[in-house]
Amino acid sequence: MKKARTTITDIARELNISPSTVSRALNNHPAISKKTRDAVIELAKTLNYQPNLLALNLLRKRTNTIGIIVPEITSSFFSSVINGIQDLLSPLGVNMMISQSNESMEEEKSILRSFASIRVDGFLISPSSETKNFDHLKILTDNNIPLVIFDRDCEGLEVDKVFVDEYSGAFQAVEYLVKTGCRRIAHIAGPLSLSTARHRLKAYKDALALHHVPVKEEYIVESSGFTPEHGIKPTQKLLALPSPPDAVFAINDGVAIGAMYVIKKAGLVIPDEISVVGFDDDPHSCYFSPSLSTVWQPTYELGMLSARILMKRINSNNDLSDIRVEELYPELIVRGSSK
Amino acid sequence: MKKARTTITDIARELNISPSTVSRALNNHPAISKKTRDAVIELAKTLNYQPNLLALNLLRKRTNTIGIIVPEITSSFFSSVINGIQDLLSPLGVNMMISQSNESMEEEKSILRSFASIRVDGFLISPSSETKNFDHLKILTDNNIPLVIFDRDCEGLEVDKVFVDEYSGAFQAVEYLVKTGCRRIAHIAGPLSLSTARHRLKAYKDALALHHVPVKEEYIVESSGFTPEHGIKPTQKLLALPSPPDAVFAINDGVAIGAMYVIKKAGLVIPDEISVVGFDDDPHSCYFSPSLSTVWQPTYELGMLSARILMKRINSNNDLSDIRVEELYPELIVRGSSK
């Protein structure tokens, strides 16, 4: 038998006063006598009264909850971003509804619908790799629901966005490889439906071109994901080339770790015979042998900034006059896997 | 200027019918004429009507949302558990509010209060390492709010619980080390406020005792956390002993990775001179060199089962007659870091 939770009316009935008085007493309204206030507060405590935010939210048309949709939660990248988001939101008393799209556009849409019905105050979304059509996101802005896109771009959608300057990060990495004498530099790209993967690929090509290193198509392979497993096959393909690469720039640390594994298995010495550079600075990367050179991304800051912009938008009543597009800067970290 | 979202009353006014009729039309109530129903549904679509679940939840006293509190989200362990939780909940149309306690009891309490006010239907909690007093959890059960504890125990609290049999996992690991000839087996324990850490320590001692290997206090060191960084100092301490260990069993893979790093830096060969075994089977562990032997835990299943039990409890109106305590089985995975 489920006993109902204590409400403001329960307290009122017990004390023979009206619910309004109870409400005011609990909210420190000045026009309440000390006697009444004390009595109310005490009874509330003994009855373990907890305000029903559903009712209040309905009244205020505000839930103090924001919806977060990420492709996956298990990657160190996104979990670290979420960390940053929580650290900004928590002191503000704002809750997070989190869900993963598993890189599926259908799931993304369905989560979106669900969050919208719950009336979250705003959205923080990093779109799935399948998401090419932004109608579902457009509906949010059409309905004046604040939305901030982070990390992965939705080109053409006019909302606040926060990115890492992937181009710069990748450019630094490749340029550095060239400068340390590598000439046959390969790139294991990510799924090219992602803006991030495209930017890194472009930077790779541009950096090579700038330094007059020919761009060869056979040195560019695409991985279908971001785990070490996804790095195995592409690396095997690269090593099997007539003229195998003397450096590999991988889309992220996960794939780079897979690459190192294959390279070492093949009896090649890193970095003497082949350099490896990743992206993300996964917390484990510096403990590999050799430790993995990589491009650090300010993930925590990315989360914080995205959340801060979203909250500002929410509190300014979603006035869309000044859309912000912010870029954070990544940093090359040279370790043992490169010369 | 924020335009209000479409409500059922807007549709009713527009169509000159009552809100009840609109509600019934949208819910396929039989006593509505086809003509009215069609008109309603069409208008709802063009106005992009989305039901306000706040109102409905208030009426139903049910939010279809559950609250999840974990110590941290960035560890592969907990993010994988959350993965399992979502995969069970999602098809049921249940949402997740997720928050991290950051191993702080105060934060845990405050998140709890917040989730309770939001009226989540139930809780899935893995307590922080600081949590020794369970009053705040007791309040939940006192108020008939379903709660499932997972992974870390709250001894004395009578609620549903789902664990991994840590003892068995650790015992397997240590016994295996003994059987491969190690005699000076060290243990880097986790924070001993955690039931999991205590169980593993006990298994370590018991396994040694069973095989008549003396338990030496200097071989037991405590780490204050679970990252590679937390493994550095304890390992240095172990290696500095007059008679350094020939095997290290670490509280988890993170710490084991830190240990391997220190050991290799010291010029010792793994596993010839010293074996290392971790716990958790972090996705990266098999790509280290040598690859890390570890104890795999069914994290995904842990999440699924916990969520399943919670949903059952919620749907059975929290009838507490049959508290369940479930245990899942871990498995030793032998790789290159041990003989």
Add this chain to the structure above:
DNA sequence: AATGTTTATGCAAACCTTTGCATAAAAACA
């Protein structure tokens, strides 16, 4: 004593939706 002022409280509406009950209109039947 009469009036004005302050203090403490209550009433009722609003937020949005569902649903039991009542009822009007239409259809079917005698």
Add this chain to the structure above:
DNA sequence: TGTTTTTATGCAAAGGTTTGCATAAACATT
């Protein structure tokens, strides 16, 4: 035509909270 049945719709309450306005009681002022 009058009565019963069916069909389609509306009314009002409920869920818990806040808040503008009204008001009763207590106090202060002349």
